Amino acid sequence: MELPVLQPEEHVLSTLEHDGSRRWIYPKLSKGVFWQYRRVVAYVLVAVYALLPFVEIGGKPAILLDLAAREFTFFGFTFLPTDTLLLAIFIVTLFLIIFFATAVAGRVWCGWACPQTVYMEFVFRPIERLFMGTAGRGLKPRQAVAPWRIAAMYAVYLVICLHLSNMFLAYFVGVDNLHRWIWTSTPFEHPAPFAIVAFITGLMMFDFCYWREQLCIIGCPYGRFQSVMLDRSSCIIGYDERRGEPRGRGRDREAKQLGNCVDCHLCVDVCPTGIDIRNGLQLECIGCAQCVDICDEVMDKTNQPRGLIRYSSQQALDGEPTKLVRPRTIIYLVAITALIGVFVTVLTNKVPFDVTLFRGGGGSYQTSESGAIENVLRVKLVNREKTDAVYRFNVEVPADATIVEGDTSAPVAPGATAMHVVRISAPREVFRGGKTELELRIVNESNQLAIERFFLLGPY
Numbered sequence: 001m002e003l004p005v006l007q008p009e010e011h012v013l014s015t016l017e018h019d020g021s022r023r024w025i026y027p028k029l030s031k032g033v034f035w036q037y038r039r040v041v042a043y044v045l046v047a048v049y050a051l052l053p054f055v056e057i058g059g060k061p062a063i064l065l066d067l068a069a070r071e072f073t074f075f076g077f078t079f080l081p082t083d084t085l086l087l088a089i090f091i092v093t094l095f096l097i098i099f100f101a102t103a104v105a106g107r108v109w110c111g112w113a114c115p116q117t118v119y120m121e122f123v124f125r126p127i128e129r130l131f132m133g134t135a136g137r138g139l140k141p142r143q144a145v146a147p148w149r150i151a152a153m154y155a156v157y158l159v160i161c162l163h164l165s166n167m168f169l170a171y172f173v174g175v176d177n178l179h180r181w182i183w184t185s186t187p188f189e190h191p192a193p194f195a196i197v198a199f200i201t202g203l204m205m206f207d208f209c210y211w212r213e214q215l216c217i218i219g220c221p222y223g224r225f226q227s228v229m230l231d232r233s234s235c236i237i238g239y240d241e242r243r244g245e246p247r248g249r250g251r252d253r254e255a256k257q258l259g260n261c262v263d264c265h266l267c268v269d270v271c272p273t274g275i276d277i278r279n280g281l282q283l284e285c286i287g288c289a290q291c292v293d294i295c296d297e298v299m300d301k302t303n304q305p306r307g308l309i310r311y312s313s314q315q316a317l318d319g320e321p322t323k324l325v326r327p328r329t330i331i332y333l334v335a336i337t338a339l340i341g342v343f344v345t346v347l348t349n350k351v352p353f354d355v356t357l358f359r360g361g362g363g364s365y366q367t368s369e370s371g372a373i374e375n376v377l378r379v380k381l382v383n384r385e386k387t388d389a390v391y392r393f394n395v396e397v398p399a400d401a402t403i404v405e406g407d408t409s410a411p412v413a414p415g416a417t418a419m420h421v422v423r424i425s426a427p428r429e430v431f432r433g434g435k436t437e438l439e440l441r442i443v444n445e446s447n448q449l450a451i452e453r454f455f456l457l458g459p460y
C-alpha cells in the first residue's frame with residue numbers, strides 16, 4: 001500500500017532538491033563595487049595569513065601557539081597556562097566584540113573576512129571558473145569539460161590546500177621547525193606533524209571541493225546564532241519590498257503599475273548559498289553583497305535608481321528610523337571597554353615570572369627551641385623570559401619573620417620552572433586563630449617585583 005507522503009511544492013532548502021539530493025550551486029559572478037572592495041580585503045587577508053608566521057615582534061613570532069611547550073605568543077606577549085585570568089578576559093572580550101559587530105553590522109564577518117568565504121570566493125571559485133571555462137562570469141559550465149581540465153583543477157586545489165595546511169601548522173610549531181621538517185627530514189621522523197598536515201589538507205579538500213556553502217548553512221555555529229544576535233536595527237542585506245513589488249517583466253512599467261523588480265532572477269543566480277533575498281532575510285544569507293552588485297547593474301540598465309537590494313536594516317526597509325544606539329549596543333560597548341581596560345592593566349603590570357607558594361611537607365608548623373613558629377614553604381618559580389634569571393626573595397609581612405633555612409635567591413633557566421624550599425620563622429605573638437598572613441617579596445635582576453600572599457600556620 002502506498003503511504004500518503006506530503007510532497008514539497010518546491011525545494012525546501014536552497015541547496016536541496018525534492019528527492020533529497022544536493023542541488024549544486026554554480027553562482028554567476030557580478031563584479032560590482034562591493035565585489036571589488038571585498039576582493040581587496042580578501043587578498044590582504046590571504047597575504048596576512050601567509051606572512052604572519054614569518055613576522056617577529058620583539059624577537060618572538062607575531063603569533064605562535066606552542067601547544068607542546070604550553071606557550072601562546074601574540075604580538076610580542078607570551079601567555080602561559082598560568083595566565084588563566086588574561087585568557088578568560090581575552091576570550092570573553094572576543095565573544096563580546098563578535099556580538100557587538102553582529103548587532104551593528106550583521107554578517108559582515110561572514111561576507112568579508114571569514115576564511116571560508118575568502119578562500120572559497122576569491123581563491124578556489126576563480127580557479128574552478130578558470131578550468132571550467134566560466135571565468136569572469138560564473139554559472140554552470142555549458143559543455144562537457146575535458147577530463148584533463150578537471151584533473152588539473154583538483155591538482156591545483158591540492159597544492160593550495162597543502163600550502164595552507166603547512167601555514168596552519170606554522171602557527172603552532174614556528175616557521176623554522178616547519179622549514180627544517182620539510183627540507184631536512186622524512187615524514188617518518190616527524191609522523192605527528194606530517195599526519196596533522198595530511199589530515200588538514202584532506203579536510204580542506206573536502207570543504208572546498210565538496211562541502212562548500214553547506215559549511216555556512218549547516219556547519220558553522222556562528223551562522224546558526226545569527227537570529228539571536230541580530231535585531232531589527234542591525235545592518236543586513238535586504239530587498240526593498242515596498243519599492244520592488246509587484247515585480248514583473250516588461251516595459252511600460254508605470255502603466256502596468258509594476259515595482260522596480262524586473263524579476264530577472266539574477267540576484268538568485270549570483271547567490272553563493274542559492275537563496276532568493278526577495279523572500280526576506282534568511283539564515284543562509286552570508287552577507288556577500290553579490291545580489292546588491294548585480295541588482296544595481298540591473299537597475300542601471302533599466303534606468304531605475306540603485307539600491308533595490310542594499311545594505312540596510314529591517315527597520316529602514318519597513319520605512320522606520322534605524323536606531324544605531326540601542327540598549328544592546330551600549331551594553332556590549334561598555335562591557336568591551338571595561339574588559340579591555342582590565343586586560344591592559346593586568347598585562348602591563350605583569351612581571352616576566354610567575355610565583356606560586358605551596359605548603360611544604362612534614363606537618364603544619366614546628367616550634368623552634370627559641371619558641372618561634374616555623375613553616376616550610378615551597379616556592380614555585382616560572383621564568384617566562386628567554387634569558388637566565390635570578391630571583392631574590394624576602395619576607396615583608398609579618399615584620400619580624402625571616403627565612404631561616406634555604407637560599408634567599410634562586411636561579412632559573414630561560415622558560416624553565418624551579419621549585420625552591422624555604423623555612424620561615426615568625427614570632428609566636430603574630431599568630432591569631434592559628435594563622436597569620438605572609439607576604440613574600442620576589443624580585444628579579446631588573447628589580448621587577450611580585451608580592452605573593454599566603455598564610456603561615458601557628459598555635460591558636
Ligand code: SF4
Nearest residue numbers: 261262264265267295
Ligand atoms: S536582481 Fe533585482 S531586479 Fe533582478 S530579480 Fe533580483 S531584485 Fe529583482
Ligand code: SF4
Nearest residue numbers: 271285286288289291
Ligand atoms: S542573499 Fe545576497 S548577500 Fe545573501 S548570500 Fe545571497 S548573494 Fe550574498
